[in-house]
Amino acid sequence: MLLDLVVLAFWAMLPAYVPNNVAVLAGGGAPIDGGRTMGGRRLLGDGKTWRGTAVGTLAGVALAQALNFLGPVVVRLTGVSVPAFPLPAALGLALGAMLGDIAASFLKRRTGRERGAAFPVVDQLDFVAGALACAALADLGWFLDTFSLAVLGVVVVLTPVLHVATNGIAYLLGLKEEPY
Numbered sequence: 001m002l003l004d005l006v007v008l009a010f011w012a013m014l015p016a017y018v019p020n021n022v023a024v025l026a027g028g029g030a031p032i033d034g035g036r037t038m039g040g041r042r043l044l045g046d047g048k049t050w051r052g053t054a055v056g057t058l059a060g061v062a063l064a065q066a067l068n069f070l071g072p073v074v075v076r077l078t079g080v081s082v083p084a085f086p087l088p089a090a091l092g093l094a095l096g097a098m099l100g101d102i103a104a105s106f107l108k109r110r111t112g113r114e115r116g117a118a119f120p121v122v123d124q125l126d127f128v129a130g131a132l133a134c135a136a137l138a139d140l141g142w143f144l145d146t147f148s149l150a151v152l153g154v155v156v157v158l159t160p161v162l163h164v165a166t167n168g169i170a171y172l173l174g175l176k177e178e179p180y
Contacts, residue, residue, distance in 0.1 A: 100130020
């Protein structure tokens with residue numbers, strides 16, 4: 001039962017897990033805040049770009065559509081019923097992940113943290129909150145069918161572990177300047 005929940009939670013969140021990682025690879029270009037400041041600090045910083053946001057969102061949506069084709073195979077192999085991703089839900093998860101990360105960047109700047117500075121808990125769950133909120137807004141029926149309280153609990157526990165692991169790998173590969 002727990003393994004089924006982990007498979008379901010991971011599957012349902014994959015379109016939200018991928019966008020920020022892809023944004024790191026595709027980033028650069030014009031910052032979203034255009035260099036604007038508030039209270040002497042950048043609104044977001046150079047790490048939040050239009051290109052990274054767009055490419056990250058598109059990657060999440062594309063992954064969701066690919067998962068729709070792989071779903072029947074996963075069901076046969078694992079016996080776990082995984083959800084398909086309607087386009088509004090896929091877009092909500094992917095764009096919401098990016099927006100959650102952007103919101104956390106804004107909070108970091110307001111609390112005096114520089115780009116790359118650790119912001120425990122927020123760093124690990126910002127994109128999850130954004131993804132879940134936007135997915136619920138985009139397709140409430142799908143969201144309620146997919147994210148039971150048990151699945152949400154697994155997402156909240158699983159995500160920080162995956163976040164730390166993937167950031168550590170990105171750091172070792174030279175894709176990130178800090179390992180968190």
